[in-house]
Amino acid sequence: MKTKTAKVIFQPSGRRGQVPLGVSIVEASRLLGVDIEAPCGTTQVCGKCKIRIEEGMFQKLGLESKQKHAGPWQAGEEKHISADEKKAGFRMGCVATVEGDLLIFVPEAARAGKQVVSKAPRYLDITLNPAVKQYHIQLEPPTLEDPIGNFERLCAALENCHHLKSLTMDLSVLRSLQNTLEAGEWQATVAVWMDREIILVQPGADTSIFGMAIDIGTTTVAAYLCDLISGEVIDTLSMMNPQVKYGEDVVSRISFHMENPDGLKRMSTDLVDGLNQLVGQALTKDYKRPAPEKGSESKQAFQIQPQEIVDVSIVGNTAMHHILLQLDPTPLGEIPFTPAVHHSLDLKARELGLKINPAAHIFMLPIEAGFVGGDNVGVILAEKPHHQDPIQLIIDIGTNGELVLGNKERLISSSCATGPALEGAQIEFGMRAAPGAIERVVIDPETLEVDYKVIGRDAWKTYSPPADMQAKGICGSGILDAVAQLFLADIVKKSGAFAKEQASNRYRIRPETGIKEFVLAWAKETSIGKDIVITQRDIRNIQLAKASIYTGCKLMMRKMGVDHVDSVKIAGAFGSHVDCKLALVMGMFPDCPMDKISSVGNAAGDGCRAALLDRDRRLEADRIARQVEYLELTLEEDFQRQLMEAIQFPHMTDIFEHLAGILPGKVLNTHSD
């Protein structure tokens, strides 16, 4: 029996596949391992499963055919979906059905498994010297003898008490100045940007100011909300980059702009809307701060007001930077890859429509070259290779990989298109690091039996009843584990191809398509009711990603004239999840002593935070950006040849040499360090 199927793509996870016509969208999501919230059991009661039918990459679909492909609108949907939402393509996932190819966006609220965000902030060794500082003043109210205007009165006090001169004031502040001064009975606290511009006046003396350091990744956006008085991180917020629906990597986003007259504006607006949602989240939370008196146990609860967010720093690769600012990104994709601007920018938050203090500035970190943007400047600010003697190789693994090599003598950067495979996308059963994702895999070289661990469960499969595993898909670290283990178990050869002779019943070839695959988890161990497999194509995607990073490193080393590096740092969420040593074993980067390999977390975000909290780092950022030499890999004559050579896995002997100290046993999975 052969059922008719349609292709369904879920965003932002990128999970895709054929599902039988007529199934509900919630069912389709389960078939493809994308759990949509449906606490009411699809009885059309809760409205949690609200999803949006997208245009995105299916530009040809008008609203009408979008509706057609999702089945007719049902009366029951009106209860949960407003007229405006309906117009925007929202449907209830338990009601709408798959009647043709569909691109579906699952809003954060409807996602059953929230992403595990690993962009937590690290301790940062900086001097607290933010661009925005606050000053307390006490004024004499105006009298007939001293009727000078409010602005001049304020400036005189700031000059007398705090030695600030030639200040200006944002019009929005001037508009409320009279009321504010009266409300505080002529006592006020003034926030001044760069000792130059008054951007906030608050009544009284007990006031707070906050800043946000925002790391805009191609796939993920992370924001660090910081107290500008203490320098502390109050909260870490994150979300998918809403632009993923227009394309998963920078090149496809640029294409979307080139093919759609309003594409740039849409992508920018969507991102700004997303940032405003992050801000909105922060504004609704109750935060705690230690009680001011010693011995007092209770913490003070506080909420943040939009006007208290007075500064923002932003890092992102060049494409993210340009698209956010609505700068034409077309030249970034064409020789000679010229950006609109390299230098850092100071913008007013209101120019981008960011709903924080309207007078606040946004500091955009500078761009190096090509796609290597403020994110890499942030990495350098955080890791400081330019202050040190040893030659560091820092690999920031995201959808767009950014590399930097060097020391205080010389720095070289480059960019490589790793694609989203290492983040679990474009992998048949790939998913983000969320509950249910297979994150660790071991294959016994003798029995070829598989053991694995899923996020959300402590026990490995071996120690669990199969039905308890509830595996849903594979995240980045699981994929890398799996591929390495397949290779170490000789199931996959050095070339990356499945071995011709296979002893395991987990290996099979799909009859219709000839696709070769290896089963990691049997259907009974999953929550999606089917076998979770790694396909030949998945392995190829991982090989391509690791080869592109390796080639980048090699060509940079050649340019610098070095044959080894003193240390390797893996930055980005990937590095936090995956054992960095495993990446070495796979040949993701050139040789380096095992103990000199480390994961440095979201270094780009850390550097962004440094720029938020220390204005001198902003000047340093511009110096770094112009100092780093850029290597455009695709222009290197032998780039393709090098890339092809790097696609193979390393010699087994090399691998075992590396593993000598830690073998034998489940060596590749004991990386909880």
Next chain:
Amino acid sequence: MKTKTAKVIFQPSGRRGQVPLGVSIVEASRLLGVDIEAPCGTTQVCGKCKIRIEEGMFQKLGLESKQKHAGPWQAGEEKHISADEKKAGFRMGCVATVEGDLLIFVPEAARAGKQVVSKAPRYLDITLNPAVKQYHIQLEPPTLEDPIGNFERLCAALENCHHLKSLTMDLSVLRSLQNTLEAGEWQATVAVWMDREIILVQPGADTSIFGMAIDIGTTTVAAYLCDLISGEVIDTLSMMNPQVKYGEDVVSRISFHMENPDGLKRMSTDLVDGLNQLVGQALTKDYKRPAPEKGSESKQAFQIQPQEIVDVSIVGNTAMHHILLQLDPTPLGEIPFTPAVHHSLDLKARELGLKINPAAHIFMLPIEAGFVGGDNVGVILAEKPHHQDPIQLIIDIGTNGELVLGNKERLISSSCATGPALEGAQIEFGMRAAPGAIERVVIDPETLEVDYKVIGRDAWKTYSPPADMQAKGICGSGILDAVAQLFLADIVKKSGAFAKEQASNRYRIRPETGIKEFVLAWAKETSIGKDIVITQRDIRNIQLAKASIYTGCKLMMRKMGVDHVDSVKIAGAFGSHVDCKLALVMGMFPDCPMDKISSVGNAAGDGCRAALLDRDRRLEADRIARQVEYLELTLEEDFQRQLMEAIQFPHMTDIFEHLAGILPGKVLNTHSD
């Protein structure tokens, strides 16, 4: 027979009176001497007579009662009035009728007699050194060897060729930079603000930039469109201040703000809309410029593009300044009269919603004190009393009078509420200086016969058939003439009261009200079909206006310790229309030799233009504003007594002494100098 009547006020002219119920609004306008355009002869064909029923001062009227007072909506009106306009209160003046008290705004387009604007620019002795200058550059396109970004490429050229350093660029310019550079084949002309910020890049070398100097008066707004390359005035544009519908003087505008939560925003938005209309007028005109080659006769026609308007300077009294910027004007009306800010301000045009180059700045001239604002700073910039030895008295006569006295040693300014009487408003038959307005009056002291001249006709009444005169009302200069002549002919006594014994049949007392009046023009000489008179109240209003100016001058002189001034300058449109010597005779200002009295036109606008065209004047403006001492007249102990004393006319002997050199004959009307 007694008809029922209702009170109708027409704005912006301020003409008001009782009209019979049931007449059309066009008829009412004719009865009150406010001609509304009705080229079709009120046959409901042309739609020119579109007027708006206002709330304005009749706040209590809702939309419903507004409609009720103007009669029911007629089907024919839909042809000319859109649904939006209907909602805003628009009606056709030939259809809507007077059924109750009404406040009616006559839009510029519907006004039959366009105002004669006398705010023409004078020659200005300045160094051309505008805040925005343009620089031509030729760039090498980027290559792989030199792939630096567009912004840095541009900056390098500007530094190499024009020694401009550390430039920033407005985001709006950065957004179109790539396209602009390509369009000009890497040749471009760059407009830079204050050697700091790039605000416009135009392709090629043949480009223009313009600026606007805007004088925002309480009643009239004048804008000078200037070529920033040549410094020439390209055009002078003017309009009523759209805020007049909220009140005729600064105090009533402030009251409107205090009584209406959104009053400030409405007044500001209306003014900005008005300024955008002025800009719109400039953009649709064809201007001419001399042909570039000698001998060529034809002038080059050109139009101005919005982005080419790259700079704006604005002057206005403190209330106009605050209301435009939406700064709370309440404290301006209360002791100690503290403004929000004294210092000049640099704003982005887009912050106010001005539809010119979005990156353009607006320079708001600084405020002195009280209501004395940037307009008086402009007057000082233009007349330069602070650079000279002789003590000058400069009187800027508008709805709000501003005075400045002094020389390079010391300057004192003050503000007096002259009211709009000297501009022809709040006078029973008062009107603006437009065709049909009586602008000159002579009364023969022997026969008491009246001769007069109307704007738009060369001949005086004496030399014309009565029906040819078509007088419609009296403008400012006509009122001043009439009052002076009534006094010189002894019809009005020194106190301002009509003499008890009257020989002329032109003098009469209205039976119902007891109002005393003197007929200037008989009904047969008018276009409004009734006698045009000067009432006792009109005379009182003029007396009050002149007394308030005189008192201001006297108190300033006392503060300075001088008993005479070396010269008197009359600024403002009033001074251009009226013989300044007559003002002296009337006792509008203290004694001064006749040949030292002059009219200096719109000096405030001239100073504004100076600030537009010479950036050094901007610094000077701030110095002046802080240097001038301010005298708050109402706080002087004997202000009321002084004012009361000044209400009388001067001794006849003093007057004749002044007139000695120019008497006898129609001496008071031979002031064509």
